[in-house]
Amino acid sequence: LSTRVAIIGAGPAGLLLGWSLRQAGIDFVIVENKSREYILGRVRAGVLEQGAVETLQRLGVSEGVDARGLVHHGIYLQSPGLRHHVDFNELIGRTVTVYGQQAVVRDLEAAHDAAGSAVFYEAGDVAVRGIETRSPSLTFTHDGSDYTVEADFIVGADGFHGISRPAIPNNRLTVFDKTYPFAWLGILADVAPSTDELIYALHPDGFAMHSMRSNSVSRLYIQVDPGDDISNWPDSRIWDALHTRLASDGWALNEGPVTEKSITPMRSFVASTLNHGSLFLVGDSGHIVPPTGAKGLNSAISDVTQLSAAIVTHYADDSALLSSYSDTALVRQWKVQQFSQWMTDLLHVRPGTGDEAAFDYRSQLGRLDYVTHSLYAQRSLAEQYTGLPLG
Numbered sequence: 001l002s003t004r005v006a007i008i009g010a011g012p013a014g015l016l017l018g019w020s021l022r023q024a025g026i027d028f029v030i031v032e033n034k035s036r037e038y039i040l041g042r043v044r045a046g047v048l049e050q051g052a053v054e055t056l057q058r059l060g061v062s063e064g065v066d067a068r069g070l071v072h073h074g075i076y077l078q079s080p081g082l083r084h085h086v087d088f089n090e091l092i093g094r095t096v097t098v099y100g101q102q103a104v105v106r107d108l109e110a111a112h113d114a115a116g117s118a119v120f121y122e123a124g125d126v127a128v129r130g131i132e133t134r135s136p137s138l139t140f141t142h143d144g145s146d147y148t149v150e151a152d153f154i155v156g157a158d159g160f161h162g163i164s165r166p167a168i169p170n171n172r173l174t175v176f177d178k179t180y181p182f183a184w185l186g187i188l189a190d191v192a193p194s195t196d197e198l199i200y201a202l203h204p205d206g207f208a209m210h211s212m213r214s215n216s217v218s219r220l221y222i223q224v225d226p227g228d229d230i231s232n233w234p235d236s237r238i239w240d241a242l243h244t245r246l247a248s249d250g251w252a253l254n255e256g257p258v259t260e261k262s263i264t265p266m267r268s269f270v271a272s273t274l275n276h277g278s279l280f281l282v283g284d285s286g287h288i289v290p291p292t293g294a295k296g297l298n299s300a301i302s303d304v305t306q307l308s309a310a311i312v313t314h315y316a317d318d319s320a321l322l323s324s325y326s327d328t329a330l331v332r333q334w335k336v337q338q339f340s341q342w343m344t345d346l347l348h349v350r351p352g353t354g355d356e357a358a359f360d361y362r363s364q365l366g367r368l369d370y371v372t373h374s375l376y377a378q379r380s381l382a383e384q385y386t387g388l389p390l391g
């Protein structure tokens, strides 16, 4: 096979990049090592920045998000007993949309199916070759046959555990990372959300959040120990923790059947470059954020928007954007990193019981009080949560 752009990974980044290239008439192939069912079974992100929704609209894949996305004007920030609404729309005239990553992926798959795109699922032994040349290739097995895809560019949209970032020689890549002494336990429950907009809560027992997927499905999270095991958390214990941590006068949390639950570690990670030779990285293959600011999926969409524009102008005889893709994307990414770290530090309780932990908790309450009472701080939060400009 021969194509212009060979994309590794059919997550949101890979599928959206392919779709965007298709709109520009640029040939591509997508190779994914998992099955569709597996990918659609993974519950992940839920909040789209306004710019991410506009990207889907511009690319003609917004029917689902336009029909079923829930437009939110703000979020609630909470400390014990005090719940404040931060109204992004009133503050800066911008909004976010609650629409699950699985729904984004489903919509993109349907668009590719209808267009007859070349997407290989359940590929084996995916490997890249010749990324330091102008004629790189991708090899894999599929349905018992060996394939080689010759391309102008390889794009690693294969997530944090993929093969593309490790294909960059060690002496050309530095990684910056940070782990956190806590994790998120997340559940999906078949119950109408008990809130109109997301609640992010700081509580002495740990962070808790109330999100949603639709008017009949709730998504909830609690901070747990990173070494904790999901088997220690029967549904009743999870609901008890949620009731305690989300408590607010005159408000009640509705319970429903739990349909999914898992624990996700939290990490910040940035690769020093998103480009080596003919290989370009987008999304989680190049960077990871802790989930508190809802930025993982949105960053993937932002990378794809930039890389797609760069590839399109390259074929129109101007490679400047492609040469600067990594730098441009990383400038935005580091702003997103600091925001995600800030949201995480604001709302999570450091483990430990000493003087320092007591100090930190009170300092966090002070910061939360500042954020919820300063117009400047709220505007800054609104600007970052609804999404920095893509460029």
Ligand code: FAD
Pocket (backbone or CB within 6 Å): 008, 009, 010, 011, 012, 013, 014, 031, 032, 033, 034, 039, 043, 044, 045, 046, 047, 101, 126, 157, 158, 159, 160, 161, 162, 163, 264, 282, 283, 284, 285, 291, 293, 294, 295, 296, 297, 298, 300
């Ligand atoms: P991915 O979605 O990881 O897609 C990469 C694709 O590449 C996958 O389909 C994978 O199977 C495929 N692949 C991997 N290796 C290979 C290979 N060798 N060959 C071929 N294909 C390969 N973000 C939030 O904002 N909020 C959240 O609540 C949230 N929850 C999360 C929970 C979990 C468990 C995880 C892992 C992430 C979560 N994120 C969340 C982050 C968000 O989901 C990611 O940022 C987003 O999925 C990034 O998209 P991507 O396409 O770059 O990577």
Ligand code: DHB
Pocket (backbone or CB within 6 Å): 044, 045, 046, 047, 198, 211, 212, 219, 291, 292, 293, 294, 295
């Ligand atoms: C969801 C996930 C997040 O990380 C977040 O900040 C808000 C919502 C969610 O899964 O709905």
